[in-house]
Amino acid sequence: MNVDVPLVTDATTTRLTVITPDRGWFDWRLGQLWRYRDLVGLFVWRDFVSIYKQTILGPAWHIVRPLITTLVFVLVFGQMAGLSTDGAPQFLFYMTGNIAWTYFSSCLDSTSKTFVTNAPLLGKVYFHRLAIPVSVVLSNLIAFGIQLVILFVAMAAYVLTGTAVHLTSWALLTPVLVVMLAGYALGGGILVSAVTTRYRDLSHLVTFGLQLFMYLTPVIYPMSAVPPRLRWAMTLNPLTPVFEGFRFGLLGVGTVNAGQLTMSAVVMAALLLGGVMLFTRVDRTFMDTV
């Protein structure tokens, strides 16, 4: 057994760790998170692989689920309620909204439960605590990527059958919008997870709040369908420009401008900052309160 490897003792490789009661609000140790990148990678892989063990469809669930949801949306909101889609094909309209929302809400939901669901693990071993929420956001990104490909396939199918799909230059912003969604979910999620270590109330609020929040965000309807006297309220929701922008890029429908998007990015940065600050404050002592 090869355990007698000589200990490296030169000053450059010896790592000094100092443990003190108070960690400043800005002691994030992101370098350490980088050292745990392999762990983040393995968490991503675990989350992606383990859910579909012992299933017949396996990762195909990532395709089946949004397709069915989209069909139900088309049926309920498109056919029965007759909501406007700004002239875009209903299937594509609901699918874009749906996959973006699914990504955001599932990231937020799981990251907000970081401390509570991982308590047994976190109570036994140390690694950079942000490794867990970051890996959640990344593993959901894989699912989102798959769904985006399906969306492109559907768009191609529409084009081939003669229905015009108005791709705009905003489509190039899609990666930015996805990063913003991830930032919102991560920032909000870790903020909630930090608070839920003390107040469990908040985790209930998140689960049901997310359901309601979907209706306050232009997911199943366009901004243009909102009565003008209520639009100001919609603009208070920082996710509005992200969803409108996402759809404007891919389908050419949506009410959004660069200013709104920039504002939303600023809000996201603030949320992420606050989340990381609170999270790193709490992660040292949460084992005592969870």
Next chain:
Amino acid sequence: MAPVISVERLSKVYRLGLIGGGTLTDDLSRWWAKVRNKPDPLTKIGQEQSTTGRGGTFLALSDVSFDVEQGQVLGIVGRNGAGKSTLLKILSQITGPTRGRVSIRGRVASLLEVGTGFHAELSGRENIFLNGAILGMTKAEIRRKFDEIVDFSGIEPFIDTPVKRYSSGMYVRLAFAVAAHLEPEILIVDEVLAVGDAAFQKKCLGQMERTAKGGRTVLFVSHNSQAVTALCTRAILLEHGQLVEAGSPRTIIDHYLRTVQASAERMVDRTWRSADEAPGNDHIRVRRIAIVPAEGGAQNGVDMETPFRVEVEYWNLAPGARIIVNLAFYAFDGSPAFETFSLGEHRWDGVARPAGLFRSVCCVPANLMNQGEYRIRVVFLDPDAVTLFDLHDGAVLTVHNRGDAKMPWFGRFIGHLHPRLAWSTELIHRGHPVDRVSAGVGDALLEAL
């Protein structure tokens, strides 16, 4: 050379009662009271507000300071609740200290549990990577050592089977194989690693020894005095969160055993003088619980070779009650050893009892129980098995092993029972197996002729 680990005036305060009860309204009312300079509305009346902390706090570690030099194997010794686990958790960065400071030079790996983060649905191979990364290895390191790990675990044929199909033995072997291949500069090990059978213990402890010989530093928590004296180069003793003594493992263990004995005596014979203090309810009030060795003198606890009695004295407060006394023996780790009932006892079993003071005595024969510390739970039942009163910590029984029969490794037999059973061995035939066959043939031939 600077110490590898330097602990300075470390303290840890836990807030009691708040755990799980943290709702926003509580905190708001607490804050509102503070603003108005009123006392905390949620503090229970009569709770201490001074000395060791505010009401509802618990000082798990208090002003602990020590240094660990490179290559040292430091044993951390103390009773349950002395603060050992808290200390390990702070050193492993699982929880933060309330006061004080620790500096650690080098890469730390802590093994507070085997198989942390194992995922049941994933295969052995997948779990090696996952568990290795959780313990702080990089993917490249794991890949390099993968074959060794599999080899060490001895479960190669099942390496692609989900670990949920593993037996618990295989699971532990795989988990330990991963842990054994960590190459930290500082290893922190909790005694959970020392459970399991003798061979597993040997592997664990041998591994620690090798780690230390390779110039690494080891911190080792244990109740096992033999292991501490054999493996450690230095030890510290914790008591009620304070560092009582630091020194050679021998001195520390002697000190530790004396304190253990002293407090075990208090639990060996418990008498409640006043009825108010005595545990009980409207049916039953316990007056005395005692463990009495047959050969007299409870000073030294009970030997594996000593028969002893468990005596329970209690007031029956409900005239006409039919009472069954149940003694349940639990090992130190909480696992049940066995239980026994007063059924079939000749005088009062199934008989309606008048109100009054009773004494039930249970005799435990010699050569039944294994060495170790056991908690005795006393339950009073009625004939329909309805619990009348349940005393979880009735008494603490310490069974020593002073005998000559020792296991080759650190002297504890497995299991909770160590009955002396009738054994016999006889010589059936002298010689080699081949002789036996030919002799058999010869005999048959002789008979045929």
